[in-house]
Amino acid sequence: xxxxxxxxxxxxxxxxxxxxxxxxxxxxxxxxxxxxxxxxxxxxxxxxxxxxxxxxxxxxxxxxxxxxxxxxxxxxxxxxxxxxxxxxxxxxxxxxxxxxxxxxxxxxxxxxxxxxxxxxxxxxxxxxxxxxxxxxxx
Amino acid sequence: xxxxxxxxxxxxxxxxxxxxxxxxxxxxxxxxxxxxxxxxxxxxxxxxxxxxxxxxxxxxxxxxxxxxxxxxxxxxxxxxxxxxxxxxxxxxxxxxxxxxxxxxxxxxxxxxxxxxxxxxxxxxxxxxxxxxxxxxxxxxxxxxxxxxxxxxxxxxxxxxxxxxxxxxxxxxxxxxxxxxxxxxxxxxxxxxxxxxxxxxxxxxxxxxxxxxxxxxxxxxxxxxxxxxxxxxxxxxxxxxxxxxxxxxxxxxxxxxxxxxxxxxxxxxxxxxxxxxxxxxxxxxxxxxxxxxxxxxxxxxxxxxxxxxxxxxxxxxxxxxxxxxxxxxxxxxxxxxxxxxxxxxxxxxxxxxxxxxxxxxxxxxxxxxxxxxxxxxxxxxxxxxxxxxxxxxxxxxxxxxxxxxxxxxxxxxxxxxxxxxxxxxxxxxxxxxxxxxxxxxxxxxxxxxxxxxxxxxxxxxxxxxxxxxxxxxxxxxxxxxxxxxxxxxxxxxxxxxxxxxxxxxxxxxxxxxxxx
Amino acid sequence: xxxxxxxxxxxxxxxxxxxxxxxxxxxxxxxxxxxxxxxxxxxxxxxxxxxxxxxxxxxxxxxxxxxxxxxxxxxxxxxxxxxxxxxxxxxxxxxxxxxx
Numbered sequence: 001x002x003x004x005x006x007x008x009x010x011x012x013x014x015x016x017x018x019x020x021x022x023x024x025x026x027x028x029x030x031x032x033x034x035x036x037x038x039x040x041x042x043x044x045x046x047x048x049x050x051x052x053x054x055x056x057x058x059x060x061x062x063x064x065x066x067x068x069x070x071x072x073x074x075x076x077x078x079x080x081x082x083x084x085x086x087x088x089x090x091x092x093x094x095x096x097x098x099x100x101x102x103x104x105x106x107x108x109x110x111x112x113x114x115x116x117x118x119x120x121x122x123x124x125x126x127x128x129x130x131x132x133x134x135x136x137x138x
Numbered sequence: 139x140x141x142x143x144x145x146x147x148x149x150x151x152x153x154x155x156x157x158x159x160x161x162x163x164x165x166x167x168x169x170x171x172x173x174x175x176x177x178x179x180x181x182x183x184x185x186x187x188x189x190x191x192x193x194x195x196x197x198x199x200x201x202x203x204x205x206x207x208x209x210x211x212x213x214x215x216x217x218x219x220x221x222x223x224x225x226x227x228x229x230x231x232x233x234x235x236x237x238x239x240x241x242x243x244x245x246x247x248x249x250x251x252x253x254x255x256x257x258x259x260x261x262x263x264x265x266x267x268x269x270x271x272x273x274x275x276x277x278x279x280x281x282x283x284x285x286x287x288x289x290x291x292x293x294x295x296x297x298x299x300x301x302x303x304x305x306x307x308x309x310x311x312x313x314x315x316x317x318x319x320x321x322x323x324x325x326x327x328x329x330x331x332x333x334x335x336x337x338x339x340x341x342x343x344x345x346x347x348x349x350x351x352x353x354x355x356x357x358x359x360x361x362x363x364x365x366x367x368x369x370x371x372x373x374x375x376x377x378x379x380x381x382x383x384x385x386x387x388x389x390x391x392x393x394x395x396x397x398x399x400x401x402x403x404x405x406x407x408x409x410x411x412x413x414x415x416x417x418x419x420x421x422x423x424x425x426x427x428x429x430x431x432x433x434x435x436x437x438x439x440x441x442x443x444x445x446x447x448x449x450x451x452x453x454x455x456x457x458x459x460x461x462x463x464x465x466x467x468x469x470x471x472x473x474x475x476x477x478x479x480x481x482x483x484x485x486x487x488x489x490x491x492x493x494x495x496x497x498x499x500x501x502x503x504x505x506x507x508x509x510x511x512x513x514x515x516x517x518x519x520x521x522x523x524x525x526x527x528x529x530x531x532x533x534x535x536x537x538x539x540x541x542x543x544x545x546x547x548x549x550x551x552x553x554x555x556x557x558x559x560x561x562x563x564x565x566x567x568x569x570x571x572x573x574x575x576x577x578x579x580x581x582x583x584x585x586x587x588x589x590x591x592x593x594x595x596x597x598x599x600x601x602x603x604x605x606x607x608x609x610x611x612x613x614x615x616x617x618x619x620x621x622x623x624x625x626x627x628x629x630x631x632x633x634x635x636x637x638x639x640x641x642x643x644x645x646x647x648x649x650x651x652x653x
Numbered sequence: 654x655x656x657x658x659x660x661x662x663x664x665x666x667x668x669x670x671x672x673x674x675x676x677x678x679x680x681x682x683x684x685x686x687x688x689x690x691x692x693x694x695x696x697x698x699x700x701x702x703x704x705x706x707x708x709x710x711x712x713x714x715x716x717x718x719x720x721x722x723x724x725x726x727x728x729x730x731x732x733x734x735x736x737x738x739x740x741x742x743x744x745x746x747x748x749x750x751x752x753x
Contacts, residue, residue: 061730065731068723068726069724071723072719075716075719075720076717106177109181110180113183116183116184118187292710292713292714295717296717299721299725303724303725303728306728306729306732307731307732310732310735313738313739314739316748320739320748322732326728326729326732330684330688330729331675331688333725334691334695337692337718338691338694338698341696342698344710344711345702348702348708350711
């Protein structure tokens with residue numbers, strides 16, 4: 001009863017010890033030279049423009065949202081696929097298949113509606129458009 | 139491998155081996171009609187989303203769908219489906235239960251939804267995203283009718299979310315209006331929190347009993363349980379989830395903000411139908427699954443509901459008395475009415491279960507019409523853009539006498555005067571409270587009703603006895619809003635003599651829960 | 654095999670962490686994450702007790718909770734988005750047009 005837990009505890013200890021040990025060893029070995037270039041974002045010398053906190057196009061959100069919804073629906077479909085064969089055997093094709101077809105049909109109506117309403121159409125943000133024009137002018 | 143093997147036994151159980159007979163589908167007609175109408179709206183809107191000229195088609199389809207569902211529910215109720223000797227219809231292995239109570243509440247939800255949709259046609263004129271609005275109303279109504287028929291904690295949770303998620307979006311529907319967005323945010327935050335608490339409560343109840351079906355839980359609990367503490371905490375957390383949905387203390391904070399900020403028809407829908415939906419599930423879960431005797435060792439929830447009822451009606455009415463905006467006053471009065479209905483749960487297990495629960499059901503029915511009507515009158519005022527405070531309503535009786543007569547009926551009926559069904563339903567609750575020996579609750583009911591007469595009559599005084607401001611002018615008499623307001627008023631009035639028709643149905647439906 | 658009360662402790666701890674996050678954080682996105690934690694605490698309970706009792710009800714219900722949590726987040730992020738557009742912030746205490 002207790003033995004697998006000893007093994008897991010030992011594994012956890014090793015897992016913590018290895019990265020800690022590597023960090024300690026490297027901090028002991030590496031030379032410390034004060035130089036400003038090392039803290040730059042790109043050590044090659046490229047100077048970054050602006051901060052990393054920019055606003056993303058809203059379209060990413062729409063796509064991500066659709067993805068999450070349909071990703072989660074597979075959670076509900078998956079158990080059905082696992083037992084589908086034996087369910088057909090015991091309950092018949094109609095009783096096993098039709099409820100899932102109805103479920104997917106509802107999803108398809110929702111997807112078609114979202115598609116028609118432009119959820120997956122890539123709208124150009126006015127800011128990006130403006131920047132592109134500025135670049136062309138230069 | 140183990141999981142897939144047990145899934146096989148789970149799926150090939152009695153639920154799938156026999157396809158449900160046609161009668162089961164018939165019993166669910168109202169739910170199916172509402173869901174189907176929502177899907178049809180999706181299809182209609184998909185044909186040409188940018189075309190604003192199909193608005194009448196959308197509103198018409200939505201209204202026809204709810205009216206058909208209402209008709210189906212009335213027919214099923216009259217035909218005695220799921221009532222009488224046969225007992226409740228248990229569908230899909232007891233996941234859904236169609237009985238007198240489910241059909242009674244389906245009538246409430248579909249009536250309110252019909253009134254709201256008819257009124258929304260004018261209220262929403264010239265706004266964008268109308269198709270989404272009607273879809274969300276119908277999906278929420280579908281969720282509510284499913285809540286009324288939920289037979290296990292799993293279906294309770296899923297249908298509750300189906301009713302809640304569209305409601306969040308509906309409250310924030312005016313997305314350029316800061317009040318609406320803020321109301322939607324607050325409703326969502328407290329709703330998400332309470333649904334998490336509710337889910338955790340369900341998981342604890344499952345931990346104590348190993349079942350999710352309401353009947354199965356009752357059966358398991360009758361044999362006693364060792365996990366007394368877990369069950370007690372679980373029951374209280376489930377009660378918390380219902381307190382949110384019914385806008386009762388301690389989860390009532392969202393109600394004033396959400397009802398005030400939301401578009402008025404949505405406030406009407408939420409404060410009447412959504413509240414009734416919360417109550418029907420609470421009735422069923424607490425009466426069937428956690429009957430007071432079975433969980434006596436863990437928690438005495440009748441005492442908890444006694445406290446909630448007393449605090450809720452007092453807080454709601456006292457807060458309503460201090461408001462200066464009509465819509466916010468109605469929001470707090472809605473909290474107060476939740477307190478009156480909670481008496482039905484607090485007075486259970488005193489030998490008159492059918493009577494007290496039936497009284498609460500009748501009050502929710504009458505409240506469905508009078509409160510919807512009152513909020514739709516506010517919608518009418520918002521349509522005219524005459525302002526939100528009591529003073530802004532001054533002298534409206536000279537300009538729109540018919541609507542103001544209707545509003546006066548709603549106000550007096552809400553206060554419990556005998557001009558509408560509200561008098562009789564409050565009387566039934568009072569009789570139930572006295573009959574079960576809850577004299578303190580009965581006294582609080584009387585005191586709060588007297589107080590409510592003060593603030594309800596303020597509206598009536600503004601409408602009829604104050605001089606109108608010089609700037610008061612209304613443009614037009616929108617047909618849809620007027621039809622909905624007058625329809626609600628006529629039914630509220632008719633429920634005064636006709637209450638005994640409903641009270642028989644409600645009392646026998648409530649008694650059937652305990653049979 | 655780990656006894657079921659340890660799972661109950663774990664889920665209770667996660668639930669309380671979520672509740673603590675809701676009560677202390679003012680950022681609406683952290684609120685969403687905290688609610689997610691609380692729902693997953695319920696899932697842990699359901700799966701653990703499902704194993705304990707040997708029936709699958711709890712596991713199947715936890716799948717439904719997962720799906721509903723995703724739907725709730727979808728609606729919630731939409732509302733937070735319009736909140737940001739109207740108030741220029743996702744701080745839930747900044748929206749004070751209406752009194753509480």
